[in-house]
Amino acid sequence: MRGENKRSVIVGIFVFIGIAILVAGVLTLGGQQKKFVQAIQLKAVFDDIGGLQPGNNIWFSGVKIGTVKKINFYGDSQVEVEMNVEESVQDFIRKDSKATISSDGLIGNKIIVIYGGTTMAPAVEDGDRLEAVMPLDTDGMMETLQVNNENLVEITNDLKKLTSQLAAGEGIVGAVLTDSVLADNFKSILANLNQASINSNKMLTDLNSFTSKMNQEGNLFNDLATDTTMATDLKATVESFKSSAANTEELTAKLNEISAKLDDPNTSMGMLLNDPEFAQLLKSTLNNTDSATYNLNRGLEALEYTWPFRKGFKRKAQADDKEN
Incomplete structure (x- = not known):
């Protein structure tokens, strides 16, 4: 009887503990699930x-x-x-x-x-x-990452291939990296570019100095740019040049007209300048005139020795001697 009571007490204790654990679990789960708030x-x-x-x-x-x-x-x-x-x-x-x-x-x-x-x-x-x-x-996101991974693998392969080609001296960059002569030439080009840059800077400095001098007061270019009176005079001078050019053009037209008349054989001057027969006739006339003048001079010289005029020439010669 005592053994049965003891067994009943032990069973009751375990049942109580189980019920307590069940209640605690329910309360815990209920608290987590916010069932009791x-x-x-x-x-x-x-x-x-x-x-x-x-x-x-x-x-x-x-x-x-x-x-x-x-x-x-x-x-x-x-x-x-x-x-x-x-x-x-x-x-x-x-x-x-x-x-x-x-x-x-x-x-x-x-x-x-x-x-x-x-x-x-x-x-x-x-x-x-x-x-x-x-x-x-x-x-x-995972699909995008997968695509990015594939692209990264392709880029890595391309980069590996590119570096191997560079190491082998292929292409311009590879040649520059491996060929010492080409590298020296490249250095020379860079040096020339550097010198060109220095010269450009110097030229810009000189140009700035030149423009600053041009902007100084009293300079012709500065006066042209700022002096309104000089601009007016310059405009008047240009207008005068235009008028002179117009007059020169008119004079040239008149000279062309005169030249055309001189070339015309129907005018007197044109005939004198262009008609060979008239020129020959004129030349012959001049020759005849010259011959007649020569003969006239000889006749006058001979007239001095003729007896009607001999006394008169002697008197003239004596008067000339006295004056001398």
């Missing part, structure tokens, strides 16, 4: 929840504030998520806050993160619907 219900509609399940946590500013209560299909192809949120944080969540889906760690369970909101908007109320923001698509 005052809560409000918020909603959000997503295009894709990415594996979110009822019971997943809800975070706000890094603090767990509730759990996902229910997931329902909404509209044509959207999903509505009902969230139980602690009533104690109601005043901190604004109506313009946003909800998005994230992960608890790198590969952890899905969670809903509530963020944003401004103090200008009122606090949320039970049954409000928050604006849903679609999270980054991890599958798309």
Whole structure:
């Protein structure tokens, strides 16, 4: 009888311990699931929840504030998520806050993160619907990373091929790296370019000095650029040149007209200049005139010795002697 009582006591103790453990587990799970706290219900509609399940946590500013209560299909192809949120944080969540889906760690369970909101908007109320923001698509990110990895492998292969060609002296760059003569020529080109740059700088300095001298007062170029009186005189001089050019052109036209008349054999001057027969006749006439003059001179000389005029010439000769 004593053994049976002892056994009953031991069984009762183990049953009590089991019940205590069960109650503690229920309380713990209930506390984690926020089952025994005052809560409000918020909603959000997503295009894709990415594996979110009822019971997943809800975070706000890094603090767990509730759990996902229910997931329902909404509209044509959207999903509505009902969230139980602690009533104690109601005043901190604004109506313009946003909800998005994230992960608890790198590969952890899905969670809903509530963020944003401004103090200008009122606090949320039970049954409000928050604006849903679609999270980054991890599958798309992985695909993009895969493509980037493939591109990186191709770039690495091309870079390896390029460096091997450079090491072998292929191409212009490879030749410059391996050929000492070409390298010396390249250095010479750089030296010439450097000298050309120095000469250009010197030329620019001289040009600046020249322009500064031109800008000094009293310089002709400065006077031309700034003196309005000289500009007026210069305009008058140009106009005078234009008038002279017009007169010269008119004179040239008249000279051309005169030259045309001189070339015309029908005019007297044209006949004198262009008619060979008239020139020959004129030459013959001049020769005859010269011959007649010569004969006249000889006749006058002979007249001196004729007796009617001999006394007169003697008197003239005596008068000339007296004057001498």
